Amino acid sequence: MEPLVSGQSNEERRSFSTALFLLTSSLVVLPLVFFIADALLSFESSSLTPIFFKLLFRALTFGATQAFLSASLSIGAAFILCLALLSLAPARRALLESPLRALGQLLFVLPGTSIALLVLSLPRGAVEALEGWPLIICAHVLWSSFFVAAHCVERLSDWMESEGGDLLRVAQSLGASRSSALRTTLLPVLKGEIQTWFPLIFLWSFGAFSTVLLLGSGPTHSTPEVLLFYTLLNDVNSSRLLLIFVATLGLQIAFLGLASRSSSNTSRLVSPASREVTVRRHEQLRLPAAFFFRAIAVVLISGALALLVSQVASVIFGGAPPPSLWSGLLQSWLYAACATLFCGALLVAISAVDARTRTRFVWGLALSPVLIGVSWSRMPGLGISELPWATALPLCAFALALLQLPFSALWIERSLSTMNSDLILYARSAGLSESQLFWKLRLPYLRPVFEKVLCYVFCIALGEVALASIWLRERPLLSLEARRLAQSYDFNASAWVFVLTLASALAVREILSRSLRKFLA
Amino acid sequence: MRTLLLAPTPLLAIFFLLGACSRISLPVPEKAKDFRVLTYSSMTGPSSLGAEIERIFEERCRASNKALVCDLVLVPEDGDSSLVSTYLARPSGFDAILGLESLQVAQLKSKSKVVRSEFFARGPHAFIVDTHVWKDSTKWPKSWKDLSNFPKSVFLQDPRVSSVGIGWIKAIFVHELLNLDDARTLSKKVFPSWSLSYAAFQKEGAPLVWSYQSSEAYHRCEEKSERYRVLPLEEGYPVQEEFVLIPGESLSNEESLFMEVVLSDEVQSQIPLKNWMWPASEKTKLPECFKATSPVKPLLDPAPQNSAAKLSEWTDRWSL
């Protein structure tokens, strides 16, 4: 689909897309290049002992293993939930879809600290039994599986009601049994979903920071991000930092490259659901294991609900929040508001570029807060750690907004791919200019995506630990306070952090919906 | 439209320019405004030893009738970097460092200029037992070798970040009280600081925490509680010596005064009940509740210079 930017020809549109891509890339790549160059100039190989290489290798393998397990289990749990829901009759399914979506979004927007606290509030025996990397994986699975399940249900539901049902009938009419027909028709779609979500969850888990800090039991549970963080703060010489940085970034880029290659062939084949399709009755999926799936789904959902309820209960009955939380709340809100504003501007910008440029942004998924934090901190001449608070805060917020760009680009692209191109033709024939098409058609169409992304960014900023720990350490931000409280096992305070973050998320979502509606009206 | 979309660019340019400018003109004027002391977080509370040092320093400074910088600011560590790293990242930001461990002092001396360093407090390390978790003291381990029968029972501190953790490194590598594999088995969780580990310990997170012999005294003196006790081990425990250090090439009047204050009888006498350590000055009278602390056999480092040189390697091996 051609991009819609006011009063511009295709040539100008392409140059705008290129300019925006170069600008945002240079903000990331330039500090990186300077940092690497500076580190190479002051390279001291004496600190690169065999033990260091073992530490680095262990961190990389631990990071990759827990990320792989987190992604696999998350997607497994998501598919169990998804298939359980799809096996219900449409009316009953519609009743459960909304709560699932709400739960998924709720858990997804909660910062890593809150998720870690949720997991730590399991019964003491369970926590001790799972101490270490199983707890970390639990946190990642809890955080992502409901969100992925909600998305899969929506996508598969649309697919079933469009061509999926017909394909199922064709397969059966050609002699396949019901389960064979399902396997033939449904599995490719599920494969497409796996190829979308697995890399994302893998990369997020690989780059996990606060969950590892809070739920790990020490250096044996260092992901590359955590190792990078401690090395940044405790090694004056940059040699080790450089090696860890290059190894981590290299691995993430390699993984992203592999993931892109495997998904590019399939993504064409899985036709996106069209919003214009009228809802038809579709067959129930009478999976042989439907009962089994539903039983597991009930356990998963009720487990998550129980955790949430216990947190809320502990807040209500646990007393007032510690004063230290209030002092940082306003600063945290400022930080989060800045990040959201920057992200909003960037979202509008990337909505205007062409699809090809947008998909290029996806490479940014290889970056994480700590990687950005390291390269900007050690970039000669920038001196971020010595900037006054008034400058450091918006800079940190901007870095956070930049980091959300790849995921937002992916989400926007996915959403736009379902937009009926006939709508554009109709709008043009009705006399709308290119600028009006952008502001009146494309942006309102993307409003749900904007709402979700901005709410997500706000909550992430509220609970963000990595960048804040590098650049804003001296401020009593909510996220840093939450980290300190969680590390000292202060669960009552942790419940307040959870509630404050949740209330902020709901309030922001409400405010954002209204202001976005007004802005786009 | 294009201008609106490219609005972040001038903002970014300003940020980078500001950053570059701040690097060129470092905050030297801060030195003229206050006397900044880098120390650990438990030294900075309102009723801590640090508060007393601050009060006494400022009093004596103002009474000296010289044009001195008398406003003392205690800067706590951030919990993620050691005192040495924090100082080396910003050498001009601090006039003194309070609370360095002996190996850290040697480390700093090897990387930066140090005018003067003196030890002002000491104390043996010790495991502190929560008697509510381990009720029967007859079943407690009697020696370091016995500890290997109690896996995942200790909260520790990260030696990369915390000076208390360095004591653990000494126990393993200097005094060879237990081997590295046993040490790993014993570890339940590693915390970035002593205060976080102790707070978690007090919430019945673990039966043991790596701390100081004087922690028992704290609970007895302040809380009148016998709940938390030293775990007596026949081989003994490493001793930590805490230092006050003035970095740089010359000693200013304020720095000299600060040293004097920390080593004065007035401050030394407050160390037991404010800092919960033993004062360097042996003539300082100890409170009664302090004297009743369970005895431990103190182990001194026979070759501190060698230990300092190997600290980095030992920390790496421990991290593995």
Next chain:
Amino acid sequence: MSLTFIEQSRLRLHDGRLLSLEGHVGAGEIVALQGPSGCGKSTLLRHLAQVENTPLPFLLGGVDVTTLDPDKRGISLVFQKALLFPHLSVSENLRFPLRFRAPYRSWSFELQARRVADFLEALSLSPLASRSVTDLSGGEAMRVALLRALLPSPKCLLLDEAFSALDKETKAGVKSWLRALIKEHAIPTLLVAHADEDLVDFADRSISWPQDSASLRF
């Protein structure tokens, strides 16, 4: 082999009417069923193909299809859209029914692939074999869908507006090609169609959907 309706051949329509099916469709005979949109013609075909929840009994070659396992019924249904499996190539799409239908499902992969290749060659469609389904034109895709329905030697062919999405020229070509195959293999065929032009040069006879009557006579 002919298609014969029996006393139990009854269908409940959307409007609640119970429609009785009578008569038969001879071997190689093409019968068109015409009627307004939404009256139930496609539903009837899907029930005849036994892909809906309730079975619709009728005789094929003297045997009640509902007493047979799905792989032995031998009924092929073709929709208005080609509905080729997007993740399989053309030859894999064609091989699909051979994996499930008796007796072909007991054949080895090589034999199944051989049958596909022979069929394609006989119809001069071999160039399509290795192509991706997304690269096919509308007419090519519909030919492949029809071939897929014919490959397992069906005893009965049901066409649900199979030509309506094709342009005039393609339609003429596909119809004549398909009619020749149907006649050659003597497959009783039911075609649901809107437009009269779909029936021209194709159907042997045409029947109209009963508006008020409770029976449909073939």
